[in-house]
Amino acid sequence: MPQLALHGVVKTYGQTRALDGAELDVRGGEIHALMGENGAGKSTLIRILAGLEKSDASQITLDGAPVTLTSPAAAESLGLRFLHQELQIVPALSVAENMHLAHNYPSSGFGLVRWGGLRASAKAALERLGVAHIDPRATMGDLGPGDQMLTRIAATLVDTQGPRPWAYVLDEPTAALTGAEAERLFSALHTLRAAGHAILYVSHRMDEVLRLCDRVTVLRDGRHVSTKGRDQVSRDQIIQDMTGRDFATLYPPASAPNQGAPLLQVRGLQAGILRDIAFSVNAGEVLGLAGLSGSGRNHLLRALMGAVPRQGQVVVKGRETGQGPANAWAAGFAYVPRERRAEGLMLLQPLADTVALPHMPALSTAGFVRRSWIARLVARLAQTVRLKAQSQAQVAAELSGGNQQKVLFARALAGPPVVLLLDEPTRGVDVGAKFDIYATIRGLTAQGVGVVMVSSDLPELIGLCDRIGILQAGRLTQMLPAAGLSEAALLALCYEKEVA
Amino acid sequence: MVRFLRHYGTLMGMAAIVLVFWALLPQTFMTARNWLNITQQVSMLTVVAVAMTVVMVVGDFDLSVGSMASLAGIVAAVLFTLGFSVPAALAVALGVGLAGGLVNGVLVSVIGILPFVATLATLTMYSGAAFILSGGKTIFGRDIPQSFGDFAKSGLSLGSLGDKPVVLPWLTLLALALTGVIFVVLELSTYGRRLYAIGGNAEAARLAGVRVTWLRLTAYGFTGVGAAVAGLMYAARVASANPTQGEGLMLNAIAAVFLGMTLTRHGQPRVLASVLGVLVLGIMDNGLTQLQVDSYVREVLVGLIILLAVSISALGRKAIGRR
Numbered sequence: 001m002p003q004l005a006l007h008g009v010v011k012t013y014g015q016t017r018a019l020d021g022a023e024l025d026v027r028g029g030e031i032h033a034l035m036g037e038n039g040a041g042k043s044t045l046i047r048i049l050a051g052l053e054k055s056d057a058s059q060i061t062l063d064g065a066p067v068t069l070t071s072p073a074a075a076e077s078l079g080l081r082f083l084h085q086e087l088q089i090v091p092a093l094s095v096a097e098n099m100h101l102a103h104n105y106p107s108s109g110f111g112l113v114r115w116g117g118l119r120a121s122a123k124a125a126l127e128r129l130g131v132a133h134i135d136p137r138a139t140m141g142d143l144g145p146g147d148q149m150l151t152r153i154a155a156t157l158v159d160t161q162g163p164r165p166w167a168y169v170l171d172e173p174t175a176a177l178t179g180a181e182a183e184r185l186f187s188a189l190h191t192l193r194a195a196g197h198a199i200l201y202v203s204h205r206m207d208e209v210l211r212l213c214d215r216v217t218v219l220r221d222g223r224h225v226s227t228k229g230r231d232q233v234s235r236d237q238i239i240q241d242m243t244g245r246d247f248a249t250l251y252p253p254a255s256a257p258n259q260g261a262p263l264l265q266v267r268g269l270q271a272g273i274l275r276d277i278a279f280s281v282n283a284g285e286v287l288g289l290a291g292l293s294g295s296g297r298n299h300l301l302r303a304l305m306g307a308v309p310r311q312g313q314v315v316v317k318g319r320e321t322g323q324g325p326a327n328a329w330a331a332g333f334a335y336v337p338r339e340r341r342a343e344g345l346m347l348l349q350p351l352a353d354t355v356a357l358p359h360m361p362a363l364s365t366a367g368f369v370r371r372s373w374i375a376r377l378v379a380r381l382a383q384t385v386r387l388k389a390q391s392q393a394q395v396a397a398e399l400s401g402g403n404q405q406k407v408l409f410a411r412a413l414a415g416p417p418v419v420l421l422l423d424e425p426t427r428g429v430d431v432g433a434k435f436d437i438y439a440t441i442r443g444l445t446a447q448g449v450g451v452v453m454v455s456s457d458l459p460e461l462i463g464l465c466d467r468i469g470i471l472q473a474g475r476l477t478q479m480l481p482a483a484g485l486s487e488a489a490l491l492a493l494c495y496e497k498e499v500a
Numbered sequence: 501m502v503r504f505l506r507h508y509g510t511l512m513g514m515a516a517i518v519l520v521f522w523a524l525l526p527q528t529f530m531t532a533r534n535w536l537n538i539t540q541q542v543s544m545l546t547v548v549a550v551a552m553t554v555v556m557v558v559g560d561f562d563l564s565v566g567s568m569a570s571l572a573g574i575v576a577a578v579l580f581t582l583g584f585s586v587p588a589a590l591a592v593a594l595g596v597g598l599a600g601g602l603v604n605g606v607l608v609s610v611i612g613i614l615p616f617v618a619t620l621a622t623l624t625m626y627s628g629a630a631f632i633l634s635g636g637k638t639i640f641g642r643d644i645p646q647s648f649g650d651f652a653k654s655g656l657s658l659g660s661l662g663d664k665p666v667v668l669p670w671l672t673l674l675a676l677a678l679t680g681v682i683f684v685v686l687e688l689s690t691y692g693r694r695l696y697a698i699g700g701n702a703e704a705a706r707l708a709g710v711r712v713t714w715l716r717l718t719a720y721g722f723t724g725v726g727a728a729v730a731g732l733m734y735a736a737r738v739a740s741a742n743p744t745q746g747e748g749l750m751l752n753a754i755a756a757v758f759l760g761m762t763l764t765r766h767g768q769p770r771v772l773a774s775v776l777g778v779l780v781l782g783i784m785d786n787g788l789t790q791l792q793v794d795s796y797v798r799e800v801l802v803g804l805i806i807l808l809a810v811s812i813s814a815l816g817r818k819a820i821g822r823r
Contacts, residue, residue, distance in 0.1 A: 307707055326709035335707060343707055346700030348766040357697050358708040360690040367689050395766060411708075 001028035001196060002063055002079070002166050009058040011044055011222075018044040019055070023224040024200075024217055028166055031189060031199045033209040036219035037242050037458065042202055045219070046169055049200075050082050051075040079166040081156045083173060089148055091141025096122035098140045099155035125157040130191045131184065146181025149173060150188055167198040174208060175294065186212055204292060206235055206495055218242055235495070236488070243458070243487040251463035252442040254286070261318070263450040264419045269312035271303035272296065273474035277312070281419060281450040286441065288465030288482065289454045292494055295471040297454045298338055301421045304328070304452070305335045316418055329358045332418030336408045336425055338454075344408045345396040352378045352392035355411045381410035384443075386436045402433025409440055420444060422453040426460060438464060458487045470494060509812045510762045513805070514780050521787035528790060532661055536668065542782035543675035544569075544730040544737075548749050549756040549774045550682040551726025555615075555719045556757050556769040557686060559699040562604060562723040563619040565753060567627035569731030569746030572597050574630045576648075576732055577639035577741035586645055594728050600626055601724015605717035623750075630743035640740030649739030671733055678729065682722070683771045695719060696768070755806050756781055762813035780805070 005025040011018045019041045026032050036042050047053035051072045060067050062078060069075050075082075089098055097105075099122045106117035122136040131150045140148065156165045170189075174182045189199055189212065203209055209216060210230070217227040218241040225241045262280035269277035274296045281287050291297040303310040306324045314321045321331040328335070337343035346354050356363050356374045363373050378392050385406040389399060396404055405425070412420055422441070426434045441451060441464065455461050461468055462482050470478040470493050478493060521529045528534055548565050555562050572593040579589035600622065607618035655669035686692035697705040698712050706712045730749060735741045759780055760773030784805060788798045 305707065324709075324711075325707050326711060329709040337704075337707055342701070342703060344701075344704050346697055346704060348768065349696060349700045353693060353697065354704075357694070357705065357710065360694065364690045367691065369688060369690055369693055 002198070003027045004078070004080075004167060004198070005061050006045075006049070007059040007061075009045065009048060010056045011041075011048065011053065012056055018222055019048075020222040021224065022219055022222060023227075025227070026167055026198045026200050028196045028198045029193055030214040031193055031201055031212055033213035033216040034200055034202045034219070035204075035209065035216060035238060035242060040219040040242070041222040042219060043171075044222075046082070046171065046200075046202065049075065049080065049169065077163050079163050080169065081165045081167070082169045082171075083149065083152055084171055089140050089152070091139070093140055094136065095134060095138050095140055095143070095151055096136035098151060099125060099136075099158055102155070103158055103160045121158055122154075124159070125154045126151075128157045128191075128195075129154045129188050131188055144178075144181060145176045146178065146184055149177070149185060153188060153192075166196070167200065168192065169200045169202070171202045172204070172293075173201075174203070174205060182208070206238065209238075210235065236492075239488045239491050243491065251460075252439055254442070254445075254466055263317060264452070265313070265315040266304070267313040267315070269300075269303060269310060269314065271308050271310035271312075272299050274300055274303060274310075275474050277476050279469060279476060279479060281452060283448040283450055284445045285467070286445060286451040286453060286465045288461040288468040289452065289471055290458065290461055290468055290490060290494055291471035293456070294473075295494075296474040297471045298423055300471065301335065301423050301452065301454055304421055305333060329415070330361075332415065333421060334358075334412035334415055334417035334419075335421045336405070336412050336423060338423035338427065340401075340404050340408055344411075345404060347397040348395050350393040351389060351396050351399070351407050354396060354407055355381065355414060358411065359414045377414055378410065381413055382406075384413060385409045385440050400433075402429045402436075405429050405433065405437065409437065413440075413444070416447075417444070417449055419450045419452065422451065422455075424455055424457075425453060426455070426457065458490050462487060462490060470496075472496070509816075510759060510776075510780070510809045513809060514776070514783070517780070517783055517787070517805075521783070521790075525787065525790050529787060532666055533664070534786070536666065536672070538779075538782050538786050539672040539675075540669040541786060542778050543669070543671040544733045545749060545752050545756065545781065546675040546775060546778045547678050547726050547730045547733065548723075548753040549760075549778050550679050550771050551723045552753045552757050553760070553769045553771050553774045554682060554686065554695065554722040556754075557692075557695045557699050558716050558719050559702070560608060560615040560716065560719070561619070561754060562601075562720060562727075563616065563750055564600065564604060564623040564626055565723055565727035565730075566746040566748065566750035567623050567625075567630065568597055568600050568724060568727035569734065569749050570741075570743050571600070571626045571630040571633075571746075572728035572731035573735035573741040573745060574634045574639070574743055576735060577644060578633050580645055580648070581639065581643040586648055590732060593732055594725060597724045597726075597728020597731075598721055599724070601720045601722065601727075602717065604724065605720030608720065609713050609716035627743070634741065634743045636743065638740055638742040644735075644739050644741075648736050652733065652736035652739075671737065674729075674733065678726070679771060679775055685722075686771055691715070699768070752778075752781055755802075759806060759809050762809045767813065 003025060007023050009019050009022040022041055022045050024034065024045065034042055044053065048055045049069060051069045051074050054070065060069055067078060090101065096119045100118060106114040106121060108114045119136045126132055126134050126136065129150065131154060134143070134147050134151060140151070143151065153168065173185060177185065192199060201209070201213055213230060215227060215229050216233050216238060218225040218238060220242060260283065263283050264281040266280070267278050277300060289297045289300060299308065302308050304314055306328045316331045316333065319331065321327055341347065352374055355378050363370055363377070375392060382389065387406040387410060388403055396407055399407065426437055429437065445451060453465065462485050465482040468480060468482050468485065468490065469476050548569065552562060552565065575596050576589045576593040579592055604619050604622055607613045608615050652671055655667040656673060658666040658668055660666060686695065694705070694710045694715055697708070697710055698715060702712055731746055734745055756777035757769050757774045759777030761767050761769050763773040763776060764770050781802065784802055785798065788801065
């Protein structure tokens with residue numbers, strides 16, 4: 001059986017050390033889980049494995065012989081295949097054609113496609129994977145996400161010249177799948193394993209990992225923590241390995257929440273998968289929202305902003321808020337979205353324009369923009385959030401991730417806000433900027449602002465929040481004080497329903 | 501070097517074109533009369549191009565401006581033949597322009613058809629309407645009021661140069677005034693800044709409370725009215741209306757905005773840059789006509805100039821992206 005081993009993998013991005021001595025070995029005939037919190041270095045390790053990213057230092061061996069992974073082509077020639085969450089498919093073409101995109105179509109000379117040969121080749125590969133229920137003539141776009149993924153896997157089994165694949169890397173493969181589709185995927189993975197292939201399985205879903213995998217490797221802070229066989233691990237053990245850091249010093253002290261009338265009251269909120277959401281936030285309080293991806297935590301903030309259609313009451317300072325983001329901003333909400341480039345910034349426009357945009361009514365007279373007001377406001381806010389930019393006219397595209405995030409914080413502070421909604425506020429932000437952002441949040445609560453914050457960074461939630469709500473499959477199932485909560489306990493609460 | 505070319509290439513090209521024509525046409529090109537003539541020649545295109553800038557700021561475009569210009573001219577001329585007064589006929593024609601523009605806006609913004617497809621369809625519809633209303637004929641002669649045609653032939657007297665009077669044409673002044681209006685709208689008003697925000701990132705603008713659907717729709721009102729104004733200017737200039745006389749405006753207007761975008765730092769459409777783009781096209785046309793270059797050759801040359809400017813801009817952006 002082939003064996004690929006990575007030792008002492010180091011990778012730094014600027015100041016941040018993403019990987020610091022990571023290790024991984026994958027053998028033919030096993031399903032190997034790679035686990036770790038967000039930021040533990042899983043994706044970086046996989047990008048290095050895929051040849052998309054160059055490590056600063058590493059020893060990589062295939063069956064004991066040193067190899068290099070310097071390009072995607074190198075990874076492919078070593079027999080590695082990668083299936084990402086967003087599948088590369090051409091929806092308008094047939095299954096058989098999709099399976100041959102990376103290969104030469106069987107042809108009968110003059111470049112004419114031999115359609116029979118194409119379908120036969122696809123059918124053989126599908127049968128090899130045990131997924132003969134997929135018709136090679138079907139249109140790819142008509143298939144469900146599960147069958148699309150199986151087709152992509154089967155495509156790697158198409159007979160061709162060149163090195164045969166033996167190791168598959170699947171990144172959160174079941175995120176978009178139904179239960180039945182996931183079952184089909186699992187049985188296909190078993191087929192691959194029985195044929196001597198290796199599968200590296202990256203997932204947050206504890207149940208799947210425990211059920212499916214032969215060995216589990218856990219990363220934490222870019223370091224290798226443990227690699228254990230299935231009989232040696234338990235849910236608690238994995239959570240223990242994934243967590244367990246000391247961050248007490250990272251977070252500013254909480255300000256005492258005001259116990260008066262709540263700033264924000266939400267009653268009977270329904271939107272998308274969200275059902276019967278009810279909670280309130282007091283002045284000076286930070287409410288954290290935790291949950292697995294797909295639990296509706298990000299959707300909840302979008303619903304509060306009116307960015308998605310919703311039912312139910314959203315009451316700010318005793319007044320019900322209308323639909324639509326314009327009404328939400330007017331009511332005193334301020335929003336820092338999760339995808340700052342896609343949802344927050346006008347990348348090629350002066351940063352002052354982005355800051356001023358939601359506050360135009362207050363920064364204009366009779367429909368005319370007051371440039372001097374904007375300049376003064378932005379200057380003040382830039383100081384508050386410690387923005388580092390050459391000038392107010394600098395475009396956001398030229399700023400670092402941390403400073404881009406600070407532009408959005410400056411925008412959120414301009415109101416000033418009554419309730420601040422933060423979606424993954426420190427995502428992709430370096431440690432120094434994280435500090436500034438935490439200090440900014442607590443500075444606001446000291447002035448009586450209420451904060452609702454979604455984060456997949458559990459230590460951050462525990463360290464920064466006063467209370468934490470747990471979302472599971474669109475319902476708010478728990479609401480508990482953050483003080484004294486351990487990361488392991490919080491993670492266990494997010495997983496709770498799966499246990500039962 | 502590439503970056504330098506990207507920022508100043510179009511301006512240097514413009515200067516080079518002027519110098520070449522000056523050298524080849526020493527008697528006639530660099531004269532006040534010729535320049536005033538150029539400004540009049542490009543006045544219609546200027547109006548359409550600055551209006552086009554508004555929708556291009558949002559990230560859309562409008563292919564129907566040419567046929568709307570024809571339609572507006574025809575509407576006014578038909579009303580003249582029916583005995584309407586000049587102000588009444590012009591008001592109706594402008595109303596048709598506004599309505600046609602808003603129809604485009606509804607199709608693109610509310611219904612969600614791609615701007616290319618929606619305005620291509622209305623292009624043929626407005627053109628067809630112009631033919632139906634006019635019966636396919638040119639409306640001219642006694643049907644067109646004297647005052648309407650005189651407007652385009654006169655202007656503001658600037659005194660005299662030597663023995664010839666120098667007159668700033670009303671058409672030029674009208675184009676300048678409308679450019680000023682669009683400048684105020686786009687650069688100074690909250691409305692305009694919101695349009696730029698939509699063009700920069702529509703989803704981010706929506707989440708920031710900008711009423712994206714409504715603003716995108718209204719932006720097409722500007723191209724509709726701008727095209728109608730240009731159509732009326734043209735009809736006044738030739739004292740007649742013809743269902744095809746707006747042809748060519750659309751492509752040239754889009755070309756002018758693109759040329760202007762090569763001048764701005766981050767490749768955004770800006771009103772004054774669009775006017776410079778119009779001038780490049782106008783100077784080329786004027787100079788080549790005086791040099792008696794065949795009109796087909798002229799078209800090839802104009803196309804080449806546009807490609808050159810936009811290529812330099814695109815290459816420059818790639819070079820910056822690679823930094």
